[in-house]
Amino acid sequence: VQKYFSLHDASRLFGACPNAGIVWLHPFRTIATVSAPWFPLKNQTGYYFAKFAFYAKYGSTCISSVTLSGSIPTLWVSDAHAIKTIASLSAIFQKDVEAYEALNIYGPNMVGTEGADWKRHRRVANPAFNEASNAFVWMETVRVMNEWFAEMNAKLTPGASVTIDAVEDLVQLTLLVIASAGFGRRASWQEDATPPPGHTRAFRAAVSTALACLFTRVLTPPWIYALSARVRLPLISPALNETHAAFDALRVHMLDLMSLSRAWVVGGKVADMDAGLLRNLVEANMTETDDAQHKSLTDEEVLSNIFTFLLAGHETSAHSLCFAVGLLALYPDVQQQIFQEASNIWPDGCPTSASASSYKDYMPKLQYTLATFHETMRFFTPVARLCKIVQADAALTGHRFTTEPNGELRDVTPFLVPVKPGSIVILDILALHMNPMYWGSDAADFKPARFIDTETYRWPRDAFFAFSGGARSCIGQRFALTESVCALAMLVRAYEICVPDHLLGKPFEEQKSALLRWKPGVTITPTNCTVRLRRRD
Numbered sequence: 169v170q171k172y173f174s175l176h177d178a179s180r181l182f183g184a185c186p187n188a189g190i191v192w193l194h195p196f197r198t199i200a201t202v203s204a205p206w207f208p209l210k211n212q213t214g215y216y217f218a219k220f221a222f223y224a225k226y227g228s229t230c231i232s233s234v235t236l237s238g239s240i241p242t243l244w245v246s247d248a249h250a251i252k253t254i255a256s257l258s259a260i261f262q263k264d265v266e267a268y269e270a271l272n273i274y275g276p277n278m279v280g281t282e283g284a285d286w287k288r289h290r291r292v293a294n295p296a297f298n299e300a301s302n303a304f305v306w307m308e309t310v311r312v313m314n315e316w317f318a319e320m321n322a323k324l325t326p327g328a329s330v331t332i333d334a335v336e337d338l339v340q341l342t343l344l345v346i347a348s349a350g351f352g353r354r355a356s357w358q359e360d361a362t363p364p365p366g367h368t369r370a371f372r373a374a375v376s377t378a379l380a381c382l383f384t385r386v387l388t389p390p391w392i393y394a395l396s397a398r399v400r401l402p403l404i405s406p407a408l409n410e411t412h413a414a415f416d417a418l419r420v421h422m423l424d425l426m427s428l429s430r431a432w433v434v435g436g437k438v439a440d441m442d443a444g445l446l447r448n449l450v451e452a453n454m455t456e457t458d459d460a461q462h463k464s465l466t467d468e469e470v471l472s473n474i475f476t477f478l479l480a481g482h483e484t485s486a487h488s489l490c491f492a493v494g495l496l497a498l499y500p501d502v503q504q505q506i507f508q509e510a511s512n513i514w515p516d517g518c519p520t521s522a523s524a525s526s527y528k529d530y531m532p533k534l535q536y537t538l539a540t541f542h543e544t545m546r547f548f549t550p551v552a553r554l555c556k557i558v559q560a561d562a563a564l565t566g567h568r569f570t571t572e573p574n575g576e577l578r579d580v581t582p583f584l585v586p587v588k589p590g591s592i593v594i595l596d597i598l599a600l601h602m603n604p605m606y607w608g609s610d611a612a613d614f615k616p617a618r619f620i621d622t623e624t625y626r627w628p629r630d631a632f633f634a635f636s637g638g639a640r641s642c643i644g645q646r647f648a649l650t651e652s653v654c655a656l657a658m659l660v661r662a663y664e665i666c667v668p669d670h671l672l673g674k675p676f677e678e679q680k681s682a683l684l685r686w687k688p689g690v691t692i693t694p695t696n697c698t699v700r701l702r703r704r705d
């Protein structure tokens with residue numbers, strides 16, 4: 169009875185906000201992330217694939233709920249105004265740092281800290297994300313794309329086609345680019361497949377296995393590790409050994425990067441280093457901030473930031489690119505417009521190398537390609553939701569509405585939602601991106617042009633939150649856009665992207681649901697994106 173009343177009271181805390189019921193798990197903690205592909209179920213609040221459906225059902229851009237464990241009042245928000253307020257009041261709406269525990273394996277880092285600690289990390293990294301480094305990202309993307317093309321073309325005759333697993337190839341592309349542009353590790357497409365001398369695993373294998381084992385590492389209680397070290401537990405011991413080995417292998421790779429960079433700093437050669445991010449991290453580690461010889465960043469913090477940047481900086485971009493490739497196979501008219509745009513800047517075919525000035529010259533001319541990438545991220549935003557913990561009394565503006573049969577909203581009226589300390593707020597980005605209040609009654613249609621301003625139209629910036637917003641917005645936004653736009657334009661310039669043979673002749677909706685299938689998790693992950701590439705020359 170007591171539990172019933174505590175749940176009831178908590179669910180009513182948000183004033184006139186409609187109540188969508190009990191949430192079985194804290195929607196942002198590790199356990200919810202691991203079980204996300206199966207849980208919550210279709211009719212339960214928090215169901216990922218519902219997108220805007222719950223908000224439409226309750227006629228409100230904010231809905232309240234309560235977590236079963238802890239009776240935490242939980243507000244779900246798909247309202248651009250409310251989300252902007254949350255992002256700008258970072259002292260009141262603080263990051264749920266406990267949810268980022270999985271990233272703290274090597275130590276504290278920028279993504280999993282708050283307040284003064286977070287500021288210290290961000291201050292070190294910020295200067296590395298500038299226009300010079302974007303130009304370098306562009307150049308490295310051109311280099312790696314050419315290596316990828318060479319690999320594919322070796323299997324092809326002109327005019328013939330090759331079928332690729334887009335996730336596999338694009339993860340490799342983005343990993344090579346972040347490793348080089350962020351950390352000065354300039355490996356080639358082929359070279360990255362074998363372990364270098366002194367290493368047990370190739371860099372790529374070390375990163376991908378560590379990623380795959382992240383949750384095993386975090387969720388396994390220490391006593392199971394201890395037991396497994398003494399007795400061989402069937403199934404469990406091999407998995408734990410693999411996890412251990414993957415993180416060790418990656419640590420050795422990252423230590424290599426650190427010592428290389430230290431040598432450059434000590435040797436006075438920093439000006440020649442392209443990898444500004446690593447240079448800043450290592451310089452901060454070599455700088456004493458006070459007489460007690462405290463460092464701006466400790467050894468563990470440098471290692472942990474390298475790890476976090478490697479993860480945050482490649483999987484998000486790779487998955488978005490993958491969805492973009494799938495969508496281009498499905499929408500040849502959109503692909504044709506990108507081809508036109510790319511042919512205008514590269515009439516003789518893709519560039520085989522690039523200079524810093526080509527970034528400045530070409531990036532602004534790839535407007536439609538950029539719009540296509542934005543539209544892709546509107547549908548498949550890699551980070552589906554964010555969570556903030558409320559620190560003080562505040563109020564948010566939500567909107568009530570009625571949905572017409574044609575999908576248009578009417579009677580849109582603002583209302584105030586009071587929020588109390590201790591409650592949590594879920595920024596429901598997938599739902600915000602499908603909210604017809606900002607994107608119109610055709611929000612469910614794929615239309616890149618909605619991201620292009622005209623004299624009479626300005627696309628709704630506040631309703632696009634793929635890179636988050638405010639002080640904690642993605643530091644690598646421009647990095648990701650540069651890399652992705654360059655990669656998409658080059659890919660479409662060199663190849664026609666087609667649906668794979670096994671889907672040819674199938675109805676469009678069937679092709680679409682097969683190619684764009686995804687599962688929720690740390691990021692929205694494409695699970696079936698196989699496409700056929702036909703060489704244009």
Ligand code: HEM
Binds near residue numbers: 634
């Ligand atoms: C399409 C690609 C990307 C998307 C959609 C994306 C999205 C996001 C989002 C939503 C956040 C906020 C996360 C939170 O508050 O918990 C974030 C933060 C962050 N991102 Fe990205 N990201 C992308 C690419 C990158 C790249 C390329 C890098 C690095 C080179 C990067 C590094 C980071 C870091 C370090 C943070 C934490 C910032 C902070 O807390 O101050 N991201 N990103």
